[in-house]
Amino acid sequence: MPSRRIALVGPLHPWRGGLAQYLGLLGEALKPHADVRAVTFTRQYPDFLFPGTSQFDPDAARPDFPTEAMLDSIGPLSWRRVAAHLERFAPAAVVLKWWMPFFAPAFASSVGPLRRKGTRVILVCDNLIPHEPRFYDAAFTDWMMRNSDGYLVMSDSVNRDLDTLKAGAPRRRVPHPFYAQFDRKRFDRDSARAKLGLSGDVAMFFGYVRHYKGLDTLLEAWPLVRVRRPGATLVVAGEFYEKPEPYHALVKAAGEGAVRMLDRYIPDDEVEALFRAADVTVLPYRSATQSGVTHVAYALGCPVIATNVGGITETVREGETGLTAPPENPQALADVIVRFFEQGMAPAMAPHIAKLQAEHSWEALADSTVSLIDELKPGRGWS
Numbered sequence: 001m002p003s004r005r006i007a008l009v010g011p012l013h014p015w016r017g018g019l020a021q022y023l024g025l026l027g028e029a030l031k032p033h034a035d036v037r038a039v040t041f042t043r044q045y046p047d048f049l050f051p052g053t054s055q056f057d058p059d060a061a062r063p064d065f066p067t068e069a070m071l072d073s074i075g076p077l078s079w080r081r082v083a084a085h086l087e088r089f090a091p092a093a094v095v096l097k098w099w100m101p102f103f104a105p106a107f108a109s110s111v112g113p114l115r116r117k118g119t120r121v122i123l124v125c126d127n128l129i130p131h132e133p134r135f136y137d138a139a140f141t142d143w144m145m146r147n148s149d150g151y152l153v154m155s156d157s158v159n160r161d162l163d164t165l166k167a168g169a170p171r172r173r174v175p176h177p178f179y180a181q182f183d184r185k186r187f188d189r190d191s192a193r194a195k196l197g198l199s200g201d202v203a204m205f206f207g208y209v210r211h212y213k214g215l216d217t218l219l220e221a222w223p224l225v226r227v228r229r230p231g232a233t234l235v236v237a238g239e240f241y242e243k244p245e246p247y248h249a250l251v252k253a254a255g256e257g258a259v260r261m262l263d264r265y266i267p268d269d270e271v272e273a274l275f276r277a278a279d280v281t282v283l284p285y286r287s288a289t290q291s292g293v294t295h296v297a298y299a300l301g302c303p304v305i306a307t308n309v310g311g312i313t314e315t316v317r318e319g320e321t322g323l324t325a326p327p328e329n330p331q332a333l334a335d336v337i338v339r340f341f342e343q344g345m346a347p348a349m350a351p352h353i354a355k356l357q358a359e360h361s362w363e364a365l366a367d368s369t370v371s372l373i374d375e376l377k378p379g380r381g382w383s
Contacts, residue, residue: 004035004381005037005381006034007038007039007093008038009071009111010041010096012067016057018296019097022124023124026124027065037065037067037091040068046073070085086111087113087114091381096123102140107144112147122372123148125154132211142165150376153172156314177364182300184272192272192273193277199233200232203225203279204234204280205281206237206293207238208238209236213285214307215236216246217328220330221331222254223254233257236259275302282304283312284325303340304321323340
């Protein structure tokens with residue numbers, strides 16, 4: 001058996017979305033350092049808890065390391081099977097993607113037995129304090145924190161939350177890598193716009209629609225933008241995870257042709273054209289620790305306008321890679337968007353975004369992960 005072994009646990013192909021993409025790309029970046037194997041879900045969310053139409057994207061790229069689908073988030077028998085499966089591999093570390101306390105029983109029960117035999121558990125922390133709290137959050141988060149040893153945090157906001165929950169815990173503060181896999185060099189701005197039938201000023205909201213993401217604020221701002229930039233188009237690309245009717249009413253109020261709605265999950269194959277066609281991506285969030293959307297945008301050369309919440313603006317270099325605005329303020333957001341268009345900021349931001357791309361690599365994340373494992377001194381699988 002190889003001298004260094006790392007296991008990953010969490011969503012991977014065919015599960016869809018940024019979480020699965022992140023874990024797959026991290027695993028591939030870790031391969032030069034260790035033997036990498038993974039466990040993914042047979043069931044991630046019960047259907048009654050999942051607001052979308054499908055949890056799968058079978059056309060997405062498969063990771064090139066062994067992956068077993070055997071974890072049922074609400075199936076205790078599967079947690080035992082996962083623990084036994086991982087024990088046969090005897091990894092030095094298990095790396096879990098952590099974004100929601102709901103998964104604590106499955107994750108903690110699957111990795112707890114390994115910790116007692118010398119394996120270290122590392123959480124890649126998207127959120128430690130959820131955007132949409134539930135009654136069990138504190139107890140489940142505490143359960144997971146007691147069954148983990150080290151932490152990869154990608155924003156100062158999450159770093160502060162970790163100090164609140166587990167002061168002094170071993171960690172690495174790492175930049176969120178960019179999702180460069182979407183950059184297939186198939187489109188430039190003109191060809192992307194021709195494909196999508198777009199012209200003039202184009203802004204985009206991308207990703208699942210949830211209340212905390214503030215799409216309603218952006219839709220309320222859009223008529224104010226159009227007064228000063230007639231013909232400007234807002235593209236809303238993403239599936240609704242809540243009732244869409246209030247948003248549709250705001251779209252109607254914005255005026256004919258002002259907003260183009262793509263109310264569905266956007267498969268990987270369509271992502272490049274959307275970001276190439278947009279002048280700017282807007283993140284009007286009410287709350288956040290970070291967002292993978294900024295890292296897709298930058299990977300495809302698209303500037304970002306974001307609200308000043310959580311860790312999102314940590315990757316927005318004011319006036320260089322994007323602009324910021326206060327949250328829940330349609331007038332202020334409209335003013336910033338109009339300033340971006342009036343001053344033609346996108347071309348001047350391109351070289352700054354290119355520089356930022358070089359600083360956010362998957363190889364750097366893998367190096368930090370290995371460094372953290374070294375610090376944790378596993379009792380096995382690391383020699």
